[in-house]
Amino acid sequence: MSADDFVVTPWHVEGDIDYDKLIKQFGTQKISPELLARIQKITGEDHFMLRRGIFFSHREMNRILDDYEKGNKFFLYTGRGPSGHTHIGHLVPWVFAKWLQEKFDVNMYFQLTDDEKFFSKPNLTLEETKNFAYENALDFIALGFKPEKTKIIINTRNIQTLYPIAAQVAKKINFSNTKATFGFTNETNLGMIFYTSLQSAPCFIEDKPVLIPLGVDQDPHFRLTRDIAPKIGKEKPALIHNIMIPALEGPGGKMSASDENGTVYTTDAPNVVKKKINKYAFSGGQPDLEQHRKLGGNPDIDVSYQYLRIFFEPDDNKLKSIYEDYKSGKLLSGELKAILIEKMNEFLAVHQENREKAKDKIDEFLFENK
Amino acid sequence: MSADDFVVTPWHVEGDIDYDKLIKQFGTQKISPELLARIQKITGEDHFMLRRGIFFSHREMNRILDDYEKGNKFFLYTGRGPSGHTHIGHLVPWVFAKWLQEKFDVNMYFQLTDDEKFFSKPNLTLEETKNFAYENALDFIALGFKPEKTKIIINTRNIQTLYPIAAQVAKKINFSNTKATFGFTNETNLGMIFYTSLQSAPCFIEDKPVLIPLGVDQDPHFRLTRDIAPKIGKEKPALIHNIMIPALEGPGGKMSASDENGTVYTTDAPNVVKKKINKYAFSGGQPDLEQHRKLGGNPDIDVSYQYLRIFFEPDDNKLKSIYEDYKSGKLLSGELKAILIEKMNEFLAVHQENREKAKDKIDEFLFENK
Numbered sequence: 113m114s115a116d117d118f119v120v121t122p123w124h125v126e127g128d129i130d131y132d133k134l135i136k137q138f139g140t141q142k143i144s145p146e147l148l149a150r151i152q153k154i155t156g157e158d159h160f161m162l163r164r165g166i167f168f169s170h171r172e173m174n175r176i177l178d179d180y181e182k183g184n185k186f187f188l189y190t191g192r193g194p195s196g197h198t199h200i201g202h203l204v205p206w207v208f209a210k211w212l213q214e215k216f217d218v219n220m221y222f223q224l225t226d227d228e229k230f231f232s233k234p235n236l237t238l239e240e241t242k243n244f245a246y247e248n249a250l251d252f253i254a255l256g257f258k259p260e261k262t263k264i265i266i267n268t269r270n271i272q273t274l275y276p277i278a279a280q281v282a283k284k285i286n287f288s289n290t291k292a293t294f295g296f297t298n299e300t301n302l303g304m305i306f307y308t309s310l311q312s313a314p315c316f317i318e319d320k321p322v323l324i325p326l327g328v329d330q331d332p333h334f335r336l337t338r339d340i341a342p343k344i345g346k347e348k349p350a351l352i353h354n355i356m357i358p359a360l361e362g363p364g365g366k367m368s369a370s371d372e373n374g375t376v377y378t379t380d381a382p383n384v385v386k387k388k389i390n391k392y393a394f395s396g397g398q399p400d401l402e403q404h405r406k407l408g409g410n411p412d413i414d415v416s417y418q419y420l421r422i423f424f425e426p427d428d429n430k431l432k433s434i435y436e437d438y439k440s441g442k443l444l445s446g447e448l449k450a451i452l453i454e455k456m457n458e459f460l461a462v463h464q465e466n467r468e469k470a471k472d473k474i475d476e477f478l479f480e481n482k
Numbered sequence: 483m484s485a486d487d488f489v490v491t492p493w494h495v496e497g498d499i500d501y502d503k504l505i506k507q508f509g510t511q512k513i514s515p516e517l518l519a520r521i522q523k524i525t526g527e528d529h530f531m532l533r534r535g536i537f538f539s540h541r542e543m544n545r546i547l548d549d550y551e552k553g554n555k556f557f558l559y560t561g562r563g564p565s566g567h568t569h570i571g572h573l574v575p576w577v578f579a580k581w582l583q584e585k586f587d588v589n590m591y592f593q594l595t596d597d598e599k600f601f602s603k604p605n606l607t608l609e610e611t612k613n614f615a616y617e618n619a620l621d622f623i624a625l626g627f628k629p630e631k632t633k634i635i636i637n638t639r640n641i642q643t644l645y646p647i648a649a650q651v652a653k654k655i656n657f658s659n660t661k662a663t664f665g666f667t668n669e670t671n672l673g674m675i676f677y678t679s680l681q682s683a684p685c686f687i688e689d690k691p692v693l694i695p696l697g698v699d700q701d702p703h704f705r706l707t708r709d710i711a712p713k714i715g716k717e718k719p720a721l722i723h724n725i726m727i728p729a730l731e732g733p734g735g736k737m738s739a740s741d742e743n744g745t746v747y748t749t750d751a752p753n754v755v756k757k758k759i760n761k762y763a764f765s766g767g768q769p770d771l772e773q774h775r776k777l778g779g780n781p782d783i784d785v786s787y788q789y790l791r792i793f794f795e796p797d798d799n800k801l802k803s804i805y806e807d808y809k810s811g812k813l814l815s816g817e818l819k820a821i822l823i824e825k826m827n828e829f830l831a832v833h834q835e836n837r838e839k840a841k842d843k844i845d846e847f848l849f850e851n852k
Contacts, residue, residue: 231653268645271642272641272851275638276608276638279597279601279673281672282601283600283601283672286669286670286671287669287670288668290672296657299656301655301656302660302676302678302679303652305675305676306652306675
């Protein structure tokens with residue numbers, strides 16, 4: 113643990129994250145009211161994830177918008193480490209990326225890092241992480257991306273394209289840099305050490321500026337990329353960061369695909385979702401009904417409320433009523449959970465149908481090596 | 483410099499190498515008279531490079547022969563780092579590999595490590611090393627390999643095949659291992675750190691034992707591979723090592739493709755060869771004619787004599803006469819050089835013709851990703 117009592121790296125998130133401190137620690141920019149207004153003006157829409165600070169930080173988003181307003185298009189890039197099935201938390205940056213793609217009408221690359229998860233998880237084989245990559249791709253496609261403008265990169269499948277780009281990056285990063293950025297040690301394996309250059313590679317897959325919407329834990333990779341970009345004659349990637357999505361069992365960590373109980377998977381059946389939320393979702397309510405009616409609950413630490421805020425209730429008025437009712441004690445924890453369960457199962461019913469259809473569409477989305 | 487006053491690593495060879503000490507330092511086996519006799523019996527031939535100790539050391543050559551005698555075929559693998567044009571010294575392990583291939587009737591893989599040379603040479607681009615890879619491939623093909631049994635791997639061209647194999651290796655090697663094996667430091671770039679796993683990959687490209695004829699400076703890579711092989715359920719590669727080929731300007735280093743004067747390239751014209759040998763080939767002769775006739779020359783340090791011994795004069799009787807005549811003072815340095823120049827230009831006339839023809843054959847030799 114750092115002196116700040118929280119740790120955020122691409123492979124380890126722990127503690128109660130103070131996002132203002134994290135912005136200082138990482139050296140990013142907070143999304144200002146001016147930037148919010150500018151995005152709203154250009155897109156003609158006030159996205160709730162921006163308005164509510166789910167996306168809270170950025171690097172050079174203003175430059176991307178300057179260029180865009182001059183008529184120069186950028187492209188989008190985000191990704192996922194396929195260590196297991198997709199869970200609800202993963203969808204946050206993807207849904208936001210889709211909104212950006214529609215509003216700006218730009219290309220999108222989605223990277224599935226099967227090699228990374230093979231290197232970082234002692235018990236996973238490359239076949240397993242590659243299978244998870246295909247499973248995760250279905251969830252991405254299910255969100256409604258268009259194959260004409262959206263390509264899915266699977267690292268081991270597209271290494272022929274990625275490696276020569278990654279090599280340019282790898283030549284400019286030394287072991288010291290990775291120690292400072294990721295906390296690597298002499299015991300870190302060679303795959304993990306090299307890997308960051310493969311996560312950089314899609315930044316340079318088109319000769320245009322890139323904007324990366326992503327969880328803030330992934331920022332360190334692109335801090336390195338941004339240092340290297342001018343050295344290889346390229347533009348620095350711009351980033352827009354979302355907060356970590358809390359695990360069911362409470363804040364102080366991101367939702368982890370390897371913790372079955374702490375996670376709602378996109379493939380969970382309605383009764384499983386109901387059981388998981390009722391049993392595991394950390395509650396901000398009081399120990400008994402009488403006290404809850406009297407003292408009220410704490411929505412700010414209640415995971416069910418947070419999921420509504422982050423993803424499932426875009427309507428500010430409805431969210432505000434829930435907040436106030438819960439705080440006043442009018443809304444019980446079981447009732448709050450019931451709201452989330454209903455919203456989640458509504459979402460998942462559609463998602464799961466689209467996910468089935470995605471199986472026939474996946475080939476259109478897969479990036480082909482030249 | 484080590485306490486032994488010489489250094490041998492894949493990227494740096496310096497000093498006067500004591501091969502018996504090197505065998506101890508690396509932990510390899512000297513090729514014994516029994517092993518020599520065994521190879522001679524199986525192949526029906528007494529190859530001069532074995533008889534003269536040009537190939538002097540091995541790892542588990544006996545296991546390869548045991549397997550072979552039981553009817554289990556192995557395959558051959560060697561390679562080259564394409565940092566420049568091919569020179570005479572590079573041909574030594576290739577010519578020997580060809581002999582092994584013919585005698586044992588086995589498949590052969592030749593790896594051109596364009597990525598490695600890009601990572602290790604600050605001033606070379608990946609385009610340059612890839613171009614050298616194609617140039618070097620022509621020299622390999624010119625030696626007479628058959629495309630049915632011989633495939634050329636170019637790392638950036640075949641990374642789609644190599645990377646998933648390399649990943650298995652990379653997961654089992656940590657930074658400490660590479661520090662101990664190659665002397666890497668915190669300043670070593672990520673490409674160099676990862677690279678050894680790509681040099682390992684062809685060892686596992688067929689599900690058979692592999693025998694690697696190679697310069698002894700490359701042994702450290704395969705020491706790591708041999709440590710890892712059982713951990714990934716594979717057989718250890720067996721090796722047979724040749725000595726370092728001296729530069730024109732004298733012993734105490736291997737012939738380097740980047741030192742123009744110290745190197746005869748396979749593409750040099752006859753008059754260039756003549757000029758280089760006459761001007762730069764380190765002589766074991768006396769300072770003047772009178773002293774030479776009286777005291778005689780020293781063939782053991784004379785580079786022209788060494789080239790005849792290593793490559794250009796397979797006939798032991800003829801070599802012996804040259805040795806004795808030079809030592810007695812009967813043969814002058816200029817005359818010794820003239821013998822080498824004639825032999826070398828005879829060889830290169832044929833080689834350069836075959837090298838031209840190789841341009842039409844290269845596609846048959848290039849390994850295709852599945």
